[in-house]
Amino acid sequence: MKAQLTDEQILELIQLNKDGGFRSLMHQFQEPIYWHIRRMVTLHDDANDVLQNTFIKVYKNIGKFNRDSKIYTWIYRIATNESITFLNRKKKKRTEAIDGDENSIEYSLRADTFFDGNEAELALQKAILQLPEKQKTVFNLRYYDEMSYKDMSEMLETSVGALKASYHHAVKKIENYVKGQ
Amino acid sequence: MKKEILQEIEHIAPRLLQIGNRNPFKVPDSYFENLGLEADKTVYNSDENVPDGYFENLSDEVLIKAKSDKSARVISLSAKRWIAAASIVLLCTASYFTISTHDSTGESESFALDVELEEAFDYLADNDDIDLSEILELGEFELIEEMEVEYNDMDIDLFLDEVGLDDLDELLL
Numbered sequence: 001m002k003a004q005l006t007d008e009q010i011l012e013l014i015q016l017n018k019d020g021g022f023r024s025l026m027h028q029f030q031e032p033i034y035w036h037i038r039r040m041v042t043l044h045d046d047a048n049d050v051l052q053n054t055f056i057k058v059y060k061n062i063g064k065f066n067r068d069s070k071i072y073t074w075i076y077r078i079a080t081n082e083s084i085t086f087l088n089r090k091k092k093k094r095t096e097a098i099d100g101d102e103n104s105i106e107y108s109l110r111a112d113t114f115f116d117g118n119e120a121e122l123a124l125q126k127a128i129l130q131l132p133e134k135q136k137t138v139f140n141l142r143y144y145d146e147m148s149y150k151d152m153s154e155m156l157e158t159s160v161g162a163l164k165a166s167y168h169h170a171v172k173k174i175e176n177y178v179k180g181q
Numbered sequence: 182m183k184k185e186i187l188q189e190i191e192h193i194a195p196r197l198l199q200i201g202n203r204n205p206f207k208v209p210d211s212y213f214e215n216l217g218l219e220a221d222k223t224v225y226n227s228d229e230n231v232p233d234g235y236f237e238n239l240s241d242e243v244l245i246k247a248k249s250d251k252s253a254r255v256i257s258l259s260a261k262r263w264i265a266a267a268s269i270v271l272l273c274t275a276s277y278f279t280i281s282t283h284d285s286t287g288e289s290e291s292f293a294l295d296v297e298l299e300e301a302f303d304y305l306a307d308n309d310d311i312d313l314s315e316i317l318e319l320g321e322f323e324l325i326e327e328m329e330v331e332y333n334d335m336d337i338d339l340f341l342d343e344v345g346l347d348d349l350d351e352l353l354l
Contacts, residue, residue, distance in 0.1 A: 019244055026240040034236075038206055052243050059247040117205030124200050144202050146183045168193070175194035 004028065007071045014062055022059055029072060033079050039140040040083035044114050050086050054079045073155045084133045127177035131170055138163055139170040
């Protein structure tokens with residue numbers, strides 16, 4: 001098991017040696033942040049690009065980190081923004097019709113060597129991909145990461161009530177989708 | 182699955198519950214194993230489609246890019262909300278004045294044409310304490326009230342779900 005540094009220790013390391021401290025920060029957070037991004041953008045190559053952009057922003061803005069939240073929460077927020085921006089850009093570039101788009105997503109997942117889900121899990125991923133980005137984020141954080149609404153509220157700067165409502169809507173939509181498969 | 186999460190969906194999504202929350206994605210075996218900070222290993226393993234030792238070298242790669250990329254800037258969700266709020270107000274205001282001007286002079290002009298997204302962002306980013314009502318006042322919010330349109334955080338979030346930052350830029354120009 002990896003030794004975990006506290007936020008204070010990481011910030012102290014960065015103050016002493018920015019690059020060295022940043023490596024420690026990346027070492028500590030890159031894996032959970034990768035999985036958060038991967039669930040948002042689905043494919044490994046896309047997740048890799050978004051992950052790198054996320055940490056570039058972290059590196060360039062770590063001096064402005066105001067310690068109001070945990071470093072982890074702050075990075076998660078940046079990763080969420082980067083993922084949503086990436087998905088919106090990707091959506092904009094697509095020229096296929098909705099059905100075609102759905103088929104292409106299914107094709108990508110089936111062809112992805114690093115997706116080993118069964119048919120039901122594939123249907124679930126397809127259902128998640130139909131959600132608006134914010135709902136998708138909330139659903140993934142709650143359902144897969146099992147994050148508390150309180151932490152999510154801090155991360156997404158949204159009220160607990162709105163998050164609960166968003167999760168409820170997402171679950172209902174997904175249930176309807178997978179039932180229809 | 183945590184009990185509270187299970188209880189939350191058991192009545193509304195039994196099918197989803199059956200599928201469970203196992204992570205269906207995977208990475209190569211070595212992907213998470215070599216998390217050391219050594220930077221002298223090979224990045225790509227020719228036998229696989231994804232980088233071997235990916236995380237091992239990632240920090241070096243990011244550091245190189247971070248130092249060469251001068252444009253990266255963190256835009257927080259709240260800042261994006263402000264941009265969205267400002268965009269909505271500007272659009273509504275522009276629409277109003279377009280209609281109004283058209284009615285009185287026969288010429289259609291949009292007052293939003295001169296607005297730059299960057300200026301809007303900088304203004305909003307520099308004024309963290311500004312509240313929504315102030316922004317809405319800037320956009321002659323009374324006019325929007327007359328149009329019986331109400332905005333709240335969820336509306337703005339929904340708006341952001343559908344419209345990216347690039348789209349906002351286009352909407353404003």
